[in-house]
Amino acid sequence: MEPAIPRVVVLGAGFGGVTFCQSFRPPRAVVYLVDRQNHHLFQPLLYQVATAGLSASEIAQPVRALFHDRPDVHVHLANVEDIRPATREIVVDGRTHSYDYLVFAMGGRTSYFGHPEWEAFAPGLKSLDDAQRIRRELLSAFEHAENTTDEAERRRLMTIVVVGGGPTGVELAGACSELARHVLRRDFKRIDPAQAKVVLIEGSPRLLGQFPEELGQDARETLEKMGVEVRCDTRVKDITRGRVALMEGSSIEAENILWAAGIAASPLTAKLGVPLDRAGRVLVEPDLSIPGHPEVFVIGDAAYLLDKDGQVVPGVSPAAIQGAKHVARIIESELEGAPERPPFDYWDKGSMATIGRSAAVAKLGPLQMTGFLAWTAWLFVHLLFLVGFRNKVAVLWQWFYSYVTYRRGARIITGLKR
């Protein structure tokens, strides 16, 4: 009798999960890729959807379309409800399935540092629905400002606060400022959108803490030139509807408050029954498996691991992609009967953040870049890695057109409750 075909279950169709499936080519296995969304998202460009630079379908691909030539990969649109490492089972949409290997790649979610009640007033940016909500609320605020006759109310409507000075916060603040100063400027008759106030709040003394100090300083200066008010060493005490209260005592009235300050791992990491860090990340073994269960691996933002220099492997897409390939090799080697479990060796390719039209900061190995050069590098790297050819052409065209004309095609409001 033939032995049963090994079943590999992959949870999450982000960079980690999709790369694993693409890279995993064992002699004999069946792969189940489970996600609650039907699309793989190019998350580094999500802020562009939120600020009306790109439309949703330009940064998303149907997961099924990525694997329609892979008869061994089954895509399953479902909610993961439970994980039972002891019996090697998962529960999705009420049904129990067994696995031989489990790859946990469910990434992160927005974290409000113990204040989940802030979410209603300060949306984070993790999904297409988040991005579309932020776009709707940003554009609607300018529409309401155009209609109001109350000067204080108009100022409040035209103020945007971005909380968090990491790459996402810097990109969002820059994009909001450009949206107001360039894109919307000519559309309105009564208000001048260029008078909009964008405030970027960061708790630590500087922006882009993971980048070299000079790049953080350059980002700050570039943002300030673009009219963004950058406030470092500033902590949030409370957020209520349209109002951010600061630790220092003052507060800011703003119709739009965007949260880019905290990421925590998917709450499902708790189901694995192993030690987690404060952000819910799994303290994985050097080979990315979990303690006591060599058949369960965690990759991407949900894993906590130190690299060979003693640095935490960051929650960025290259780390998820490299981890996925590493785990694919381990499982393949075991299925081929020649098991090998080398430790995961993260190769830091560098990091980049775009600030606006023709401005970015980048660190690529020993190289540091700023300004137009960094922006060109950013553009090139992002286009190169955008999954799917159609999107690349459409996005490039959209960017070129926006760059030349300062107009944006995607500033459509849907889902208005009226």
Place this chain on the structure above:
Amino acid sequence: MEPAIPRVVVLGAGFGGVTFCQSFRPPRAVVYLVDRQNHHLFQPLLYQVATAGLSASEIAQPVRALFHDRPDVHVHLANVEDIRPATREIVVDGRTHSYDYLVFAMGGRTSYFGHPEWEAFAPGLKSLDDAQRIRRELLSAFEHAENTTDEAERRRLMTIVVVGGGPTGVELAGACSELARHVLRRDFKRIDPAQAKVVLIEGSPRLLGQFPEELGQDARETLEKMGVEVRCDTRVKDITRGRVALMEGSSIEAENILWAAGIAASPLTAKLGVPLDRAGRVLVEPDLSIPGHPEVFVIGDAAYLLDKDGQVVPGVSPAAIQGAKHVARIIESELEGAPERPPFDYWDKGSMATIGRSAAVAKLGPLQMTGFLAWTAWLFVHLLFLVGFRNKVAVLWQWFYSYVTYRRGARIITGLKR
């Protein structure tokens, strides 16, 4: 003292309202264009958004962007609550505004022939939100079919009923069949989407009642070749969740029921205080003004008028566009002190409906076309009239790519409640 600047209020930013504003160039006037959405929609392609052929931003333009070089046109994103012809006032979002001229261009909405309760189970297709809802439900049905083990349930999930055999119903049925038979076919592993059943129901004896009989027959044959079950002379008795009961006694179980059977005018026509037809359309004077109020005009789908051959002017975009230009000329002539009120003369340019990849029917003057030729004409006319250059290029690219590869880029589900 200078006389006050004449105020022209335009309600609705569809083809009628937008064309009026573009065409209206008086010596001195201020125009307020009011709509509850921020975008002008290219409605003839809405069915493509519903069936994942195009994304929302490809068929929509921000209304403000259309008029940013027109200092005399003010765009107002607001709900119209009341119209008071007696005092020449409108109420929007709780505030009252006066007008010298009113152009009512609020179009139509889906009508359920006295059964508003059917809307919850059989969505119509009038807005981007409608289209995105239909797309979400169509794609989700196939996902659920892939997951179920119950054969009858799988059949129900893979059945789509389209009610109404006019152009919208024909286009929807054809596009649903193509989506299942070609686009999704390769994506699934357990189900074969090509086994999906698309049923088109029409109450009258034939499809496309407004077209010549041979074209209706050709549309029927083309749809049947594409696997669509066409049922003419078939009336709907009742619609409940997932079930269409027919007058003849039988019923069809279908996860997706799409309503393309009835259009009624905006309910705000009732505020005008003049006689309406059964569908709520205003019985306008020959110059498109309303009885007793020469300063109030109704254009587009909300107007009821006979042309010089005694035919009802149809609710199609060319009629709205021609009516808009006609009213613009009348108001200009009065503001220029040389009033002229010729009757509106509708010029029927013809009509066309696309059935699928390379198939359409078209009537252009005395010419009747079918098949690939009609489809080419359809493509040409629609691209020609798509507002905005960016969209044209993006849509053309998207179509070309879909045509060559049979893949569709926009099949992204957002707004899933999970």
